Structure formats: C-alpha cells, structure tokens
Amino acid sequence: MSREGTVVRDKAGFLERRKDRRLGVLTVLVVLGLWEAVGRSGWVSPFFLPPLTQVLLSGWEITRSGEVFSHLAASLWRIGSGFAVGAGLGVLLGVALGFSQKADDAIHPLVAATYPVPKIAVLPLLILWLGIGEASKVAVIGLGVFFPVAINARAGVRNVDPLLVKAALSLGSGRWGVVRKVILPASLPMIFAGLKLGVGIALLLVVTAEMIAAESGVGFLILSAADLMQTTRLLFGIMLLSGLGLFLSWLLGRVERKLIPWRG
C-alpha cells in the first residue's frame, strides 16, 4: 500500500438527505417534453395523444371562460370532505384494530372482505341511502380513502415498539394516553403513507363519484370528455387532477415534516 495509506471515506454519507427540488422539476419537464414530441411526431394519432400545447390551449379556453374554477371548486369540496371523513374514520379504526387484538379479530376479516368491493357497485346502495346529491359522492370518496388509511394505520400501530408503550404505562398513561401520546406519534410515518395513498385514491374516486348525477367537477370534466371522446379536454382534465395530486401531496409533506420533526 502507498505511503499515504487508505483514507477512510464516510460509508454512511448517503443516509444524510439533502433535498434538491430542481431535479424533480426537471424530470417532470422532460416527461412533458417527450409528450409534446410524441404528439407532434405523428407516431400516434392525435386523437389519442394530442401534443401538450394543444391540450394546454384547450385548457386555456375553459380557464378563460371561468368554467375550470367551478369544476375545481366542486371537486375540491368533494375531495376535501370525503378525505376528511374517510381519513378520520380510517385512522380511528386502524388504530383501534392495531391496538386491540379483540377488535382486530372481530373486524379485520370484515375489512378485508369489503375492501375489494368495487366502489362503482356500492354507489347505487349509497344513493339509496344518501340520495343522489353531494352526500353519496362524498361517501364514495370517503370509503375509498378509508381503506388505505385504516390498513396503514393498523400496520403502523402493530409495529410500535412495545417497550415505548411500557414506558408510557409506567409513567402513568392510561390506554387512551398510550394511544394518543405513543401509538399515534410512533405510527405517524405509516399513517402519512396511508394518507398519501388516500389522496391519490380520493382523486381517482372523484371521477367515479362524479359518474353519477354530477353537473360539475374535474371528474365530470374528465368523464364527459371521455364519453364525448374529446381527447384534449380529457387530457387537460387529467392534468388538472395530477396538479391537484401534486399540490395535495406537497401539502401533506409539509404537514408531515411539521408533525415528524424528530427525523432530521
């Protein structure tokens, strides 16, 4: 070996995370650029993949007319309320199932059995109970969000270090204190992964929900464009939904970083 010897390099350096936003913007731009290129190349019929610029143009039209904002507002309201209800109940049930083996024994099979029931099939029942208006739409979104949040919260709770629960018990916590002060924070990373999944599902389901008796909404925009085979409008609707998804997951990320400050 050389006189210099071997200098020790930091093998664990990659554990330190330094976020670089520019990269993400770059990839998204590259994908959008590719889309434009493919759309213009003529490889695929513009009927399926019109170039990005054309999609933006058609989007600009309905933006200028203000139509977009009423769609956005309607959907945001449905997504927001559905998400709030579904995520709230999901966290509650998930934590309960993770915490109490009895509750889990009783209810988990039911959850596993009802989870794969297609939401489209449940809609008629929901309409029967809740009417054709907003309530059934919010309920469908809520149902969709409920499952990933509940399943992740349950797994998160089951994953909590029992030693920490013991520490809390020894410091005088009751069951409820343990749940609130140990189990919830300890399973937050997993609950947040569930919430992120829930956001995506809420956005997906807004399309299902607006299949029935909707007169506005991004989902309505997408569905009616799909039915009418107006591809540019359809793609603009999808872009709106993606944009909403990005925005909501950014928002969740911020909340997460606020609530989980103990990891770097």
Next chain:
Amino acid sequence: MSREGTVVRDKAGFLERRKDRRLGVLTVLVVLGLWEAVGRSGWVSPFFLPPLTQVLLSGWEITRSGEVFSHLAASLWRIGSGFAVGAGLGVLLGVALGFSQKADDAIHPLVAATYPVPKIAVLPLLILWLGIGEASKVAVIGLGVFFPVAINARAGVRNVDPLLVKAALSLGSGRWGVVRKVILPASLPMIFAGLKLGVGIALLLVVTAEMIAAESGVGFLILSAADLMQTTRLLFGIMLLSGLGLFLSWLLGRVERKLIPWRG
C-alpha cells in the same frame, strides 16, 4: 387501604396478542344475517338488495354449471399477473426512492403527479399500445397495484433505523447488501401493508379492466349482470370478489408471518 394491599395487575397484558379466529367469523355471519333480514323485511325492493339466500341460490346455479370457475380462472390470471408485475416494480422503485435521495428528488414528483390519473382514463391509451386483449388488462391492474406498493415501500425504507444500516456497513455490507439484508427486512411490515392495499386495488381494477371487451372474468360477471339488471348475479359477483379478497389477504398474511417471524 386494605390489609391485603393493592395487587399489581399487568398493565401491558394487552400487548400480548392471541388471535381468535371465531370472532371474525362471527362478525361476518352477523353482517350476512342482517343482509338476509333486510332483504326479507321488504324495506327495500329486492331489486336493490335481494336476500342473501337468493343471491347464493343464483350463485349456486352458475357454480353448478361450471361457469363460475372459468370466470374465476380468467380473473385470477389477470389479477395474478397484474399484481406480480405491479408489486414487483413497486417494491423496486419504492426501495430505490427510499434509499437514494437523488432518485427520490428526480422521480417522486412524477409519481405523485401520475398516481391520481384515473385508470379508466388511461385504458384507451393502454389499448392503443397493447391491444384490446389481455395485455392491456394486466397493465391496468399492474399500474393500480404499483402505486400503493411503491409509496409504502418508499416510506418503509425511509423509516429504517439508520443505526442498523450503519451496523451492516460496518460488517462489510455494500449498498446492495444493505438493501437486501437490512432495508428490505426492516421495511417488510410496511411493504406488506402496501401489498395488502395492492390486492384490494387489483380486485377493484379487474372490474375496470373487464369493462372493455372481456368475455369472462368476475368483473365481466358483475358488469354484465348490471347491464342485464340481474341484481342477484351482480351481488353474487361482488361476493365472489370479496371472497377472493379474503382469500388473497389471508394468503398474504401467511406469507407475512413466514417472513416476519421476529415479532411474536
């Protein structure tokens, strides 16, 4: 206080989990019983909610004729292949994103942006690229499974105790060894939660996939029953789907217990 004093009770007893299968069976039976009762009560027209027994009867007919098995086989094949592809790629990408901040910076925004794209809207594009046969169906299911698995795997990896990674590095593991021997096992609980979500989504999406040009499959059964207004068949199809869901999540649970023996 009494001469007896206060006997110390085990406050942490609830941490010990003893599974009781009978409870779950009971709840499911109660729910099914309620269904039968409501169906027979006449509160709702049997057109929406025929009693369970009637549904089972119509199920028995197509079971006897063997029709059910061809539907099941077709759907299972689609679900199986879609799940395998989606879950495989999901774990790969999720682990990569969780592990490398660079990859995460570059790709995570794209994932967040594409996740909420409704699968129904992507189907036409998939058909264009992959044809109207099995490939596009498998692809839709794969896409649906991909996201929850990837998002959960990413969160799981980010959640791994850095100390354990350091221990592995100090014992001579390279990056790949760390991934395989530390990060994978440590994030298994979260990956399994993702897989469970994926199973549910695969079952949901099989209905979407079989919406276009399918001639068999449980989704086909459900959709054509809806077209034909055969509520009993529709509900039997949904029960089949639920049954499949229960079976697959039971299967996953077994695999999970095999792979995660270190928690009680």
Next chain:
Amino acid sequence: MRTVVEGVSKAYDHPKGPQTQALGRVDFAIEEGEFVALVGPSGCGKSTLLNIVAGLLAPSTGRVRFHGASLNGRPRTAVVFQDLALFPWRSVEGNVRYGLEELGVARRDRRRRAREWLALVGLEGFEAHYPHQLSGGMKQRAAIARALAVDPGLLLMDEPFSALDAQTRMDMQLELSRIYEATAKSVLYITHYIPEAVFLADRVIVLTGRPGVIREKVRVDLPRPREERIKVEPRYVEYLERIWGLVRGVGGAAEGTGS
C-alpha cells in the same frame, strides 16, 4: 408504601424449543422508604423481576402487592429501563415532561420542573435535543430525569448508571442518595456494580444465576447521609467483600446452579 413480592417466578415461552425459566420463585419486601439493591449475574431475571413489580409483565406464579397510604398526586412506581425507552419523537425536555403531563401538573410547572431535573442530571443546554442527538450517557441521564420527575412512591431503576463514566457515575450516585434521603421514597435498584449497591442501598439482595433465586439478603448498616468518604471505611469494604463472595459463589458467569 410497602411492596411485597410473593412467590414470583417467570418462564418465557419460546415458539421453537423449550421455555426459558428466567426467574425462580422469589419472595421479599421493600419497606416504606427502603433502598433495596438487586445484584446477580447477567440473564438471571433481574429486569424480568423489575418489570413484574412495575406491573408491565405478568408473573408465571406469585404476585406483587403494595401496602400503605394512597399517594396524592404521584404515581406508585416509575421505571428507568435498561433499554432507556426514551420517546424518539419528543425532545429531551418533552420526555421529562411526559410523566408530569400524565399527572396533570400545570403547563408552566411542567416546564420548570422538567428543566430543574435536567439541570440536576447535567443536561442543561440539551433540552431541545432529540434522543438520537445525545450520547449514550446523556440518554441514560435523560431517562433518569424522566423517572425522578414524577416523584413516585417506588422508584425502579435498571442499571441506570451503566453508561456513565466513573466521575459522572459518582456524582449521580451522590445525587440519587441525596434525593432518596430527602424524599424517603422506596427504591428497587438493579446494578452489576457491587460498590454502587453497597454505597446506595439499605439492603442488597443477591440472586443466583438463571433461573434466579435469592441467594442472600444482606442488610447494609452504614450511616446516612452517605458521602464519598464512606468508601474508605472498613465496614464498607467488609460489605463489599462479603457480597463479592456471595456473587462469586454463584459459579460460572451465565451458568446458573439453579436451586
């Protein structure tokens, strides 16, 4: 508060293979205001016993009882765990405040008391740090502050000073001794460092190897307050040697002779 341990034993199940008999039958009492130290070889069931007394583990046989006046505004027991079990999502101060919150102490008092205890264990300036940002010894001191802060009737400490350097350890022993003498709480104290057991305790209970049973209970008749110079007194050294002998007599390191 008087604590009575009656016929307690513990066997752990092991899915593949036989049970582990961790602890044989033990009987003893911790009198009101008594400081009892527990020594014994690694794996003989000390932590197991402590967890049972804390009500965090069900014994296989026997039971633990508390006698005595109800404790107003303070919990029966508080534990310093061998594995510390600090809450990673709480700052050092947040960890110490935990028990005070559960006791319903007013918000302002919680903060003041938490800071007082942290100063006492030498952690001022680290209130806002999270556990993963502390050194091993600092984590241990944070865990000690957390348990002391709730002022329990019975303090259960599982090798609380094991990660401290000699100097800090001596300082902490003196501090603990002072606190004990001032508040007259009961203490059950596990240590593998015999001089510490003798220095701190009124009684030293020596366990055999696994499964641990009581080999001997030794009353330590040294004057209080205990101060550093006690360590050169002949009676102190006598106790040391006697307990050393008892521990050695146990045989091989992790090999219990049973009983």
Next chain:
Amino acid sequence: MRTVVEGVSKAYDHPKGPQTQALGRVDFAIEEGEFVALVGPSGCGKSTLLNIVAGLLAPSTGRVRFHGASLNGRPRTAVVFQDLALFPWRSVEGNVRYGLEELGVARRDRRRRAREWLALVGLEGFEAHYPHQLSGGMKQRAAIARALAVDPGLLLMDEPFSALDAQTRMDMQLELSRIYEATAKSVLYITHYIPEAVFLADRVIVLTGRPGVIREKVRVDLPRPREERIKVEPRYVEYLERIWGLVRGVGGAAEGTGS
C-alpha cells in the same frame, strides 16, 4: 494495520439553535497490534470519534488513514456499538453470521464459527432466540460475538461490557485479552471503567470534557498475557491512580473546560 487519526474534529448541526461541538481536534495513531483505550466524561465525543474511525460518520475536519498490508478475507474494521444495533429480524446466531456472510464464508463454516463465538461469550442455548428475547447483558454479548466473528484488522468497541455484571465482565475482559494476544489485531476500546482500560490496554487516551480533546496519552507498561492477579500489582494501581487523576482533573461531570 496502522490507523492514523489526523486533526479530526466534529460539530453536529442542530436545526434550532447553535451547533454542538462534540469533538475538538484530536490526533493519534493506533499501531499495528496495539490496544488503545479511550476514556473521558460522558458526552465528550468518544462514540463520535469511534464512528468516524469506522467510516460511518464524516468528520468536520481532519481525516483517518489506514496503513499496512491488505487484509485477506477479513474486513478492515468491526464495531461493537454502544446502542448494540442488533438486527431484530435475525436470531442471535443470524446476527453473528451476518458479517461472515458478507465475507463470503462458506455456509457450513458460518454456522460453526457463529456457534463457536456464541459459546465463547456464554450464549450457547440462545442461538435461536431473537434479540428482544435476551437480557441486556446477553444482547451486549451477542453484539460482541458479531464483531469478533469477522476477525477485523481493527476492532472498535464502544463500552462493550457496560451491561455485564462484575463477574461476567471480568470473564469477558480475560477472554478479550486472550483473543487480542492470540490474534494481534488492533483495538480501539471505549470504556468509562478505568480499571478495565488499564487492565486491557497498551495505551490509554484520556479525553477532556466536551468538546473532547486529548488531555494525555498514557502508555501502560504491564506484562502480557494479562491475568486477573495483575490487578493487585502496585504498578497497576499506580496507573489507575494516575488516570483517575487525569480524568478528575477534567472538572465537573458533563462540563467541559474546553482546551
């Protein structure tokens, strides 16, 4: 293998508030086959330094270099962490096998060697247990077996015996001493128990309080092999007192005087 630590220091960032200067500038070398013990008050940067030498933490200044012949079939360093860091999903034997797998040792040999090392630390019969089923001291011994099993050029140990009772600790000291003398590997050994440092080491490096800098390097000229009776030799006691003095001279427990 010779290890050279040159001008290494470390400051940790803290999001809210000032940096923590954990370690001042330190320079020293560990010669081929030398046993160096590191003592110093809690929080003075010992674990930090050890992590830097292990290549698991980037120093703020300075660097660490290794000199010497390449190590055939064994890793440069192995670490016994203060927090143990056993893999919870591997049995005790699986933990010990880990490093052997990474070295590419044949499957059969891995099993045999893992069991040998486990027997050496007194854990036979617990091969199939998972870490959470072990006592504190047993976990520590498992972590020691894991590091020893890979037979590294430089063994880094961070308070490896802190959770052991006195008897087991003495046994383990003798065992470590024997292994060291038989294999002539280099060791960097952190301890807060000065008799242990003197008993085991060729050289004791005394650090000041935080930020830790080197107060003194003391060469321990005691004959090898080291055996228990060395502890009554006057030279041994002299070393003890000298190092005690150096450590005490540091001042208050956690309060560094800087340098």
Next chain:
Amino acid sequence: GPLGAEPLRVGVLRLTSSAPVFIAVEEGYFKEEGLSVELRFMKSAQPVAVALAGRDIDVGATGLTAGLYNALAGGLDARIVADKGRVWPGYQLVGLMVSNEAWDKGLRRIQDLPGRRVGVTQIGSTFHYMLGRVLQKHGIPPSRVRVTPLGGVKNMMDAVATNRIETAFMVQPFCSVMEARKMGHRMFWVSEHLSYQIAGIFLSGSVARQKATALSFLRAYIRGCRVYYDNCLQRVDGKEIRGPAFDRVMDTISKYTGRKPDLIARGLNYNDRNGVLLAQDIGTQINWYHENGLLQKRPDPAKIVDTTLVEKALSQLGP
C-alpha cells in the same frame, strides 16, 4: 389487415339490437361469403371507437353517440354504412320513467319537465340526444331541464325506483318491468315523438376501401337483418306477427346477450329489413350535438357516411 385468411374482427355489444350480426354468424351467412368473422364483445360504445382507431377491430356495431362523431371529426378513419337499430313509430324501445313520488306530485307530461332532473347514462349519449330532440319538438329549451348522467341503466332504474331522481330513461323490457312492479310510471315512449337512427354499422377506412370484403360483409349482415325483421318485427294492424323462426332467433339472441328469451321478446327493437341507414338523420344528429356544445368540430356527413355500399349489396342480393 382484414383480407385473406385473417378474420374480420367485429366490435359489438351484447344487445338485442346486434341481433342481425348474431344471426349472420349463427346461420353461417358470413361463412357462405367466405368471411371468417370474429366477434369482439365490448361493454360500451366508447371502446368500440377506441378499438377501431387502434386497429384492434375492423368493423364496429354500436350506438351513434356524440363520442363517435367527435372521434370521426378528430380523425378516426371509419365510415358509417348501415343501420343497426332505430327508434321507430310503433316499436317501443326507450321510454321515460317517472318516479312514484314525482308522479304523485303531478309530474306527468313533457310540459312539466322544466326544472326537473332527467337521468341519462352519459353526457352525449343517445339518451341525451333523445331527450334533447323530444324537448325541441315541444319547444322547451334544453337548458331548462337538468340532464343528469347516472353512468348506467341499472343506476337509472335504481334512482327512479327509490325516488332519488324524478325521471330517467329506461329501455325495454325494463320499462314494463318497472311499471308491473310499481317502481315507477312511464311518461312516454320516445318512438311516439321521434324516428331516430340510434345505432349503426361502421367500417374502418381500410375495410371500406376494400370493396369486395365490405360487400361480402354487408350481404351477410343484410341477410341477418332480413331474418330478424321477418320473424320478429312484422306487424299487421299494429299486431305482432311472429315468423316461423321466431324461437330460433330468440335462442340466438339469448345465447349472445345472456338474457332470457321471454325478456328479449318483450323488448325487440326496430332494425331496417335491408340494413338501410337513415342518412339524413345523421346530419340532424350532428347538428343537434353541435348546437348543444357536445361536438366541437362538425364532421362532414358526406365524408363519414357511405350509403353506396349497402345499395350495391342490396342490388346484388335482390329483394
């Protein structure tokens, strides 16, 4: 390509209105023309157009929706060539159902519709069109009625039957079923107000250009139409006259749609005996869709409709 040994792929829905296609397959008419025909079953009109554009099928047989016209205007290379079902006087295929509650509150005439909701499957569907045209005939501006997409016919029936919506369209036999079970009331049959080319056969551009293949296909198809018409649709003084092969036709339809023969018999829709398209109605449809903002570009009817092929096939077949 569709020529040679390769089968002609026909995208079709499992509906009674596809009966001529099913008959032509079952009776071997395609085979007699030397065509091997492969049916590809789709769930709705939209994927038929998508599959056509993706060259997954060569022939489509489905409803004429705004979506199809949009696709044609957007460059989908296909020609509408033949009839595949009409709303026709005297034949009851589609009705508007009123919920019991709304009916009791006096919603009984078309003039009562303003301000109420009318359930359709989708925006731009044939139901949407029928509603628009019926309103137009009664001088009611379309904006005064709330068109409510419900996704599918099952949802439409459920919504009416549970009084969740005032009115919705329904197809036979379910109009009759609903009336019989007191799940709602029928306001009118669409055919009382409208003659309407509701569905058609369309060929992909390449098939349309391969005249020989196109004519072979259409000849076989028209023979199917005739069998269907002669056995199922004949009327004398408004009374049904069933042909000798009626049951056989029912069995064929039942085989492909999964519906029970007696249900099918209650809801037989009208197909032209010679598969002739109501060409001028296509123009009317395009106009209406365009005026109501459902078509962005107006496709040129002359370019998307081709009636010459059927004329040629008919002249070859004889009466």
